[in-house]
Amino acid sequence: MTIEFPPSMQRRRLLTHGGAAIAASSVLPWMRHARAASETAVTFKLRPASAKAAILGEAKPKTDVLAYNGTVSGPVVTTHQGEPFSSLVTNGIGQNTTVHWHGIRLPNAMDGVPYLTQPPIRPGADFHYAFTPPDAGTFWYHPHEHTAHQMGRGLAGALIVKEPEPPPFDRDLLWVLQDWAFQPNDQFVPGFDTPMEAAMSGRIGSVVTINGMVPKPITLRAGERLRIRLVNACLARFMALRFPGHRVTIIALDGQPCHPFAPSNGRVIIAPAQRVDLQLDTIGEPGRDHPVIDDYYGRHATYRLVTLSYTRQPPKFRSLPAMPIILPPNPVPKPDLSNPVRHHLTIVGGMMSMGMAVDGKPAPVWGITDGHRKSDGMEPIFSIPRGRTVLLTLENHTSFWHPMHLHGYSYTVLSRNDVKEPYPHLRDTVIVGPKEIVDIAFVANNPGNWMFHCHVIEHQSSGLMTVINVA
Numbered sequence: 326m327t328i329e330f331p332p333s334m335q336r337r338r339l340l341t342h343g344g345a346a347i348a349a350s351s352v353l354p355w356m357r358h359a360r361a362a363s364e365t366a367v368t369f370k371l372r373p374a375s376a377k378a379a380i381l382g383e384a385k386p387k388t389d390v391l392a393y394n395g396t397v398s399g400p401v402v403t404t405h406q407g408e409p410f411s412s413l414v415t416n417g418i419g420q421n422t423t424v425h426w427h428g429i430r431l432p433n434a435m436d437g438v439p440y441l442t443q444p445p446i447r448p449g450a451d452f453h454y455a456f457t458p459p460d461a462g463t464f465w466y467h468p469h470e471h472t473a474h475q476m477g478r479g480l481a482g483a484l485i486v487k488e489p490e491p492p493p494f495d496r497d498l499l500w501v502l503q504d505w506a507f508q509p510n511d512q513f514v515p516g517f518d519t520p521m522e523a524a525m526s527g528r529i530g531s532v533v534t535i536n537g538m539v540p541k542p543i544t545l546r547a548g549e550r551l552r553i554r555l556v557n558a559c560l561a562r563f564m565a566l567r568f569p570g571h572r573v574t575i576i577a578l579d580g581q582p583c584h585p586f587a588p589s590n591g592r593v594i595i596a597p598a599q600r601v602d603l604q605l606d607t608i609g610e611p612g613r614d615h616p617v618i619d620d621y622y623g624r625h626a627t628y629r630l631v632t633l634s635y636t637r638q639p640p641k642f643r644s645l646p647a648m649p650i651i652l653p654p655n656p657v658p659k660p661d662l663s664n665p666v667r668h669h670l671t672i673v674g675g676m677m678s679m680g681m682a683v684d685g686k687p688a689p690v691w692g693i694t695d696g697h698r699k700s701d702g703m704e705p706i707f708s709i710p711r712g713r714t715v716l717l718t719l720e721n722h723t724s725f726w727h728p729m730h731l732h733g734y735s736y737t738v739l740s741r742n743d744v745k746e747p748y749p750h751l752r753d754t755v756i757v758g759p760k761e762i763v764d765i766a767f768v769a770n771n772p773g774n775w776m777f778h779c780h781v782i783e784h785q786s787s788g789l790m791t792v793i794n795v796a
Contacts, residue, residue, distance in 0.1 A: 327498050327499070327500060327535060327536060327540070327543050328399075328401055328483075328498065328499040328500075328501075328536050329496055329497065329498050329499075330403075330485070330496075330497040330498075330499070368411040368412060368413045368453070369402060369410075369411065369412045369413075370394075370412070370413050370414075370415070371393050371394060371400075371402075371412055371413070371414045371415070371424065372393065372394055372414070372415045372416075372417045373391060373392070373393050373414070373416060373417055373418050373422055373468070373475070373480055374391070374392065374395070374417030374418055375389065375390070375391060375392075375417075375418065376389075376390050376391070376392040376395045376396075376397075376479075377389060377390065378390045378392060378397045378479065378537060379538065380397065380505060380532070380534060380537060380538060380539065381507070381511055381532070381539055382538070382539055385511055386510070386511045387511075388505075388507075388511055388512055388513065389478075389512055389513070390478050390479035390513075391418060391475055391478040391479050391480050392479050392480065393480060393482050396482075396537065397479040397503075397534075397537030397538075398479075398481060398482065398483075398501040398503060398534070398536045398537035398558070399482050399483070399501070399536065399537065400482060401482065401483045401484075401485060401499060402466065402482060402483070402484045402485070403484075403485045403486075403487065404458060404484075404485075404486055404487070405461075405486065405487045405489070406458060406459070406460065406461040406486050406487065406488060406489060406655075407457065407458070407459065407489075408457065408458075409455065409456075409457050410455070410456055410457065410458060411453065411454065411455040412424070412453075412454045412455075413451055413452075413453050413454075414446060414451065414452050414453075414454065415449075415450075415451050416446040416447060416448050416449060416450055416451075417448075417449075418448065418475070419448055420448065420470075420471050420474075420475075421439065421445035421446060421447055421448070421470045421471065422445065422446050422468045422470050422471070422475060422480075423437040423438065423439050423443060423445055423446055423452070423468055423469045423470050424437045424452075424454060424466050424467070424468065424469075425437035425438065425466065425467055425468070425469040425732070426454070426456070426464065426466050426484060427464060427465050427466060427467060427484075427598060427730070427753070428462075428464040428465070428579055428580045428600070428735070428753045428754075429456065429458050429460070429464055429484070429486075430458075430459055430460060430657075430733060430734060430735065430771060431456040431458070431733065432456055432771075432773075433733065433771070433772065433773025433774065433775070434773075435454050435455065435456045436732050436733060436773075436775070436776075437454070437468075437469050438469050438732065438776050439469060439470045440703060441703050441774055441776060441792065442773070442774070445470050446470075458486045459655065459656055460486060460580060460581065460655035460656070460657070460735070461486045461487060461488040461489075461580075461652075461653070461655060462486055462577055462579075462580025462581060462582070462600075462602070462655065463483070463485060463499075463554040463555075463556060463577065463580050463600040463602055464483075464484040464485070464486060464580050464600070465481060465482060465483050465484055465501070465556050465558060465600070466481070466482050466483075466484050467480060467481045467482075467558065468480050469776075472782050472785070472786065473517045473518035473528070473560060473782045473783055473786055474517045474518065476558070476560060476782060477513070477517045477528065477560050477782075478513060478517075479503075479537070481501065481503065481558040482501070483499055483501050483554070483556050485499070485554070486580070488652070488653060492552065492650050492652060493550075493650065494550055494551060494552040494604070494650065495549040495550050495551060495641065496549060496551050496552070497551075497552045497554070498543075498551060498552065498553045498554065499536065499553075499554045499556070500535045500536065500553060500554065500555050500556070501535065501536050501537070501556045501558050502533065502534070502535060502555060502556060502557050502558060502559060502564065502595075503533070503534050503537070503558045503559055504529065504530035504531075504532060504533045504534070504559045504560075504562045505530040505531075505532045505533075505534065506528060506529075506530040506531060506532075507530075507531065507532060518782075518783055518786055519783075520690070520787075522561075522783050523690050523691075523783040523784065523786065523787040524675060524690045524787070525725075526561055526725060526781070527560055527561025527781040527782065527783040527784060528560050528561055528783065529559075529560075529561050529562045530559075530562070533562070533619070533628070533630060535630070535631060540630065540631040542614070542631070542632040542633070542634040543631055543632070543633055543634065544634055544635075544636060545607045545609070545633050545634065545635050545636070546607065546611075546635065546636050546638050546640070546641050547607050547608070547609060547610065547611050547635055547636075547638070547639070547640040547641065548607060548608075548639075548640030548641035548642040548643065548644075548645065549606075549607040549641050549642075550604065550605075550606055550607075550645055550650070551603075551604070551605045551606075551607065552576075552602060552603070552604060552605075552650075553602070553603045553605050554600065554602050555593070555595055555600060555601045555602070555603065556600050557595045557596060557597050557598060557599050557600070558597075558598075559597050560597065560781070560782045560783065561597055561781045561782065561783065562597065562621075563594070563595070563596050563597070563621050563622075563726065563728075563756075564593075564594070564595050564619050564621050565592040565593065565594050565595075565619060565620055565621035566592065566593040566595070566617055566618070566619055566630065567591050567592055567593075567617070567618040567619075567620065568591075568593075568603075568605060568615070568617055568633075569591075569615060569616065569618070570608070570609045570613075570615040571605055571606060571607065571608060571609065571615065571633075572605070572606040572608055572645075573587065573588060573591070573593065573603055573604070573605055573606075574586065574587060574603065574604040574606075574649040575587070575588055575593065575601060575602070575603060575604075576602050576603065576604050576649060576650065576651070576652055577600075577601070577602035577652055578599070578600070578601060578602075578750050578751065578752055579599055579600050579735065579751065579752045579753045579754055580600055580655075580735070580753070581655055581657065581735050581750070581751035581752070582651070582652035582653065582654055582655065583748065583750045583751070584748045584750070585604070585649040585650075585651060586748060592620070592621075594621070594756070596726070596728035596754065596756045596780070597728050597754075597780045597781055597782070598728055598730050598754045598780035599728060599752070599754045599756075602652075604649050604650055606645045607633075607635070608645070609633070609635050610635065611635050611636060611637050611638060611639065611640070612635055612636075612637045613635050614632050614633065614634050614635070615632070615633045615635075616629045616630075616631075616632055616633075617629070617630045617631045617632070617633060618630065655735075655751075657735050657751055658768040658770055659737075659768070660714040660716075660737055660766040660767060660768055661714045661768075662714065662716065662766060664714075665713070665714040665715060665716040665766060666709055666710065666713045666714065666715045666716070666769075667715075667716050667717075667718070668695065668707055668709075668715060668716075668717050668718070669695065669696060669717075669718045669720065670693050670694070670695055670706070670717065670718070670719055670720070670777075670791070671693070671694050671695075671696065671720045671721075671722055672691070672692075672693060672719065672720065672721045672722060672723055672727055672729075672757065672779075672789065673691070673692050673693070673694060673699075673722050673723065674689065674690050674691035674692050674723060674787075674788060674789065675690070675691070675723045675724060675725060689787055689788025690784075690787040690788055691723075691779070691784050691787050691788040691789035692788045692789065693706065693777075693789065693790070693791045695707060700788075700790065700791035700792075703774070703792055704792065705774055705791075705792045705793060705794035706791040706792065706793065707793065707794070708793075708794040708795070708796055709769040709793065709794065709795050709796075710769070710796070711769055711770065711772050711795055711796060712768070712769065712770060713768075713769055714766060714767070714768050714769070715766065715767060715769055716739075716764060716765075716766045717736075717764070717765050717766070717767075718762060718763075718764050719755075719757050719762065719763045719764075719765065720761075720762045721757045721758065721759060721760060721761050721762070722760070723759060724759045724760075725759060725781075725784075726756055726757070726758050726759065726781075727756070727757050727779040727781065727784065727789065728754045728755065728756050728757075728779060728780045728781065729754065729755055729756075729757055729777065729778070729779055729780075730753060730754040730777070730778060730779075730780045731753060731767075731775060731776075731777045731793070732775045732776045732777070733771045733773065733775045734753065734767050734771060734775065735751045735752065735753050735767070736751065736752065736753070736755075736765040736766060736767035737749050737750070737751055737765060737766050737767065738750055738751075738752055738755055738763065738764075738765055739764040739765060739766055740763070740764045741761060741762070741763050741764075742761060742762050743762070752765075754780055769795045770795075771795060772795050772796060773794075773795060774792050774793075774794050775792065775793050775794075775795065776790060776791075776792055777790065777791050777792065777793050778790030778791070
């Protein structure tokens, strides 16, 4: 199943949160107190709970899952840039949970990290989140307590923040990508967050879904210009998507508009937690089918994600413009690199750390060090003066790929291995490859203790996380 935002609905509120649309260049002050936002916002209710879902199709037995409002990969939460948003979360499962609004530059108290920004939401209890999203784009939400167990059973959903004026696409499609490991009885393989998976690449399932179901062919009409919002909500699976027979342009990364560019070698790389917005021009022939292929793990693990099936209708437009649609920029402050605060973090660990003990206790499999000490729980590894630009160097000493996510910020990716990025771009989750060094920079204008971690969930829960303080 693919989720579409029809053009006729783009100008309406799918979830109304009050206030009039405003120009992107004059977004309302977003660092408002949470109480002020909650007083003017319509509250969207979320309830994580046990459910049954037809992930494998209606002909198969339903799978026992955890889901928000009974929906795997949803519900889709939609709001508007610069308008107050509010969500009342009621915990309907038998263990603590929270909700992290991934990629949103929000007040620290609303970030959803238990024991750091809020107490966990206990079974049967509520928590009221309220914030005003400053940026339009594709974001998502998920738990940050018992994360592998809860996300791995289905707790994730998309958060779409609409631009004040909808860009002129013919259609706006959402693909929330998840993968699952099934037993022969069509139930999930138990044992989430196992030590072996944590020490390797994490749990990679054998079934990949779009919006909570094994995808059926997606119907297209020739001569359309589509926006496809990709959200990688997998625990550990990286993807490299190919769209043969189509003209594909990347127009946003992790919710932030970028200089439009064609994907390298035709492969759209998307790591766990990342989002990629694509412009897809349907230049195929009417009546033809085209596969979307994922070949990230090599030809022996290549598979067809979904089929794009063209109707026999004549093209909607005989030709499409060569120039891509450029999304309006978000009000992210630009780093001043003339005199930044510099920090260097090193990623360490892996298989060789398994079985080691410190003071008689098992040592974490993974870790982050600043050269003097290793990260330790929720204690900040360093502090940045508020308002300063920080230039952060990430060095990966391990043999694995790590998508590194910083809460509360979007940062500029400057270089890899001292080679400047051809198009410096904003992200909140960057891939740091084996033995790779990546430089990122951001303006530390959002105060609080912010989690920074690998979004291969088993890596994070096994030590690959730290906290950065902005004061």
